[in-house]
Amino acid sequence: MTQIMNKKKYIVIYTVDIHGSEKLYKALFNKAVQENVNSIVIGGDILPKSSANDLIGIQERFIKDKLIPMIKKFNGENPYNAIYLMMGNDDFRVNMSLLEQGEKQGYFRLLHNKVHHLTDDVDICGYSFVPPLPFLMKDWQKHDTKKTRKLSAECDKIYSKLLDCKDKECKKLEKCYFNLLSRLGYTHHIRKYTVKGILSVNKKEKTTIEGDLKTLAKRTNPGKTIFVIHAPPWNTKLDMVYPDGAHIGSKAVKEFIEREQPLLTLHGHAHESFEISGQFKEVIDKTISINPGSEYQIKEGRLNAVIFDVYNLKKMRHRLGGKVELEKGEKR
Structure with a gap:
């Protein structure tokens, strides 16, 4: 059988x-x-x-x-x-x-x-x-890696300066800002500075x-x-x-x-x-x-x-x- x-x-x-x-x-x-x-x-x-x-x-x-x-x-x-x-x-x-x-x-x-x-x-x-997003709700956001944690902190510092900068200074800061975003893989995200501390996460x-x-x-x-x-x-x-x-x-x-x-x-x-x-x-x-x-x-x-x-x-x-x-x- x-x-x-x-x-x-x-x-x-x-x-x-x-x-x-x-x-x-x-x-x-x-x-x-x-x-x-x-x-x-x-x-x-x-x-x-x-x-x-x-x-x-x-x-x-x-x-x-x-x-x-x-x-x-x-x-x-x-x-x-x-x-x-x-x-x-x-x-x-x-x-x-x-x-x-x-x-x-x-x-x-x-x-x-x-x-x-x-x-x-x-x-x-x-x-x-999920990795940091340009949204205010941060409940389920964390830095992706140790490397991106450091880059995100640098990015946020420049972002804060961009909010109050003048024309000539803005161009230089903006170039630096988008360079950091590019290194982080966020070039597609918000290009109008409307969310403060765009990549910050809950401390x-x-x-x-x-x-x-x-x-x-x-x-x-x-x-x-x-x-x-x-x-x-x-x-x-x-x-x-x-x-x-x-x-x-x-x-x-x-x-x-x-x-x-x-x-x-x-x-x-x-x-x-x-x-x-x-x-x-x-x-x-x-x-x-x-x-x-x-x-x-x-x-x-x-x-x-x-x-x-x-x-x-x-x-x-x-x-x-x-x-x-x-x-x-x-x-x-």
């Missing part, structure tokens, strides 16, 4: 940068049911964006009144599915306690700086921080992304671990932004992937990267890295997600809006 071997299979749907869109959450949960997935993974920027003054309150109420109830409903109807999620750079950390309460209730598992057993032989962990953040990832890697076996890192690897098809396709990813993340060769890395942050590059995936040595992109702002609510089997990463499906984009050679 021929012995039939049981082939391992574990299906995951991954999305990111939903930014509090109820339509996208509902689309995600519906798709998870349709595809009979084992786990849902959401890689950051899970709460609403708004220009309102009370954004912290808006995000707090969304967690209490929308996110938790939606997840509770899904869990009640699908008790064998697991949900993993984490905050991103647009989510206020002050509301983290609400998510921690949800985790204690068993609604989901938080990823940032934690290692979970996804399957018997595959772990999953997360990291929310309480003493470590760098580079150092944090080294520490996180020691807590697991990278070759058997899926790393959910909000910032994409620098200078890849996954970190491109408008208007000129500039790269905004993390050099520390790129070096981490090259050095540790994780089983798989899942990213976001650069919403339009897929639209620009036409690619949701990049292979770095032996590691597959993913950024599905995001179209949360579109009224119809287009969900960008990637569906894959942990034990067969060669076949992945990228869902763009209402379409399912198949890998070459894969049949429906």
Whole structure:
């Protein structure tokens, strides 16, 4: 008698940068049911964006009144599915306690700086921080490396002088400022000086992304671990932004992937990267890295997600809006 071997299979749907869109959450949960997935993974920027003054309150109420109830409903109807999620750079950390309460209730598992057993032989962990951005919200920003920390400090000093300089002095300072931005990889960022201390981060953040990832890697076996890192690897098809396709990813993340060769890395942050590059995936040595992109702002609510089997990463499906984009050679 021929012995039939049981082939391992574990299906995951991954999305990111939903930014509090109820339509996208509902689309995600519906798709998870349709595809009979084992786990849902959401890689950051899970709460609403708004220009309102009370954004912290808006995000707090969304967690209490929308996110938790939606997840509770899904869990009640699908008790064998697991949900993993984490905050991103647009989510206020002050509301983290609400998510921690949800985790204690068993609604989901938080990823940032934690290692979970996804399957018997595959772990999953997360990291929310991104390199400095020209935005005032600094909750999830850290210097990328020790080198960029020093360059950023120099850049901020010159920036401060630019705010009050005169014409002739400005040209000299501006040249120096953009030279430093170029060395940091930020030439695409704000050229009008409207945000003071453009690259400053919270002084309480003493470590760098580079150092944090080294520490996180020691807590697991990278070759058997899926790393959910909000910032994409620098200078890849996954970190491109408008208007000129500039790269905004993390050099520390790129070096981490090259050095540790994780089983798989899942990213976001650069919403339009897929639209620009036409690619949701990049292979770095032996590691597959993913950024599905995001179209949360579109009224119809287009969900960008990637569906894959942990034990067969060669076949992945990228869902763009209402379409399912198949890998070459894969049949429906």
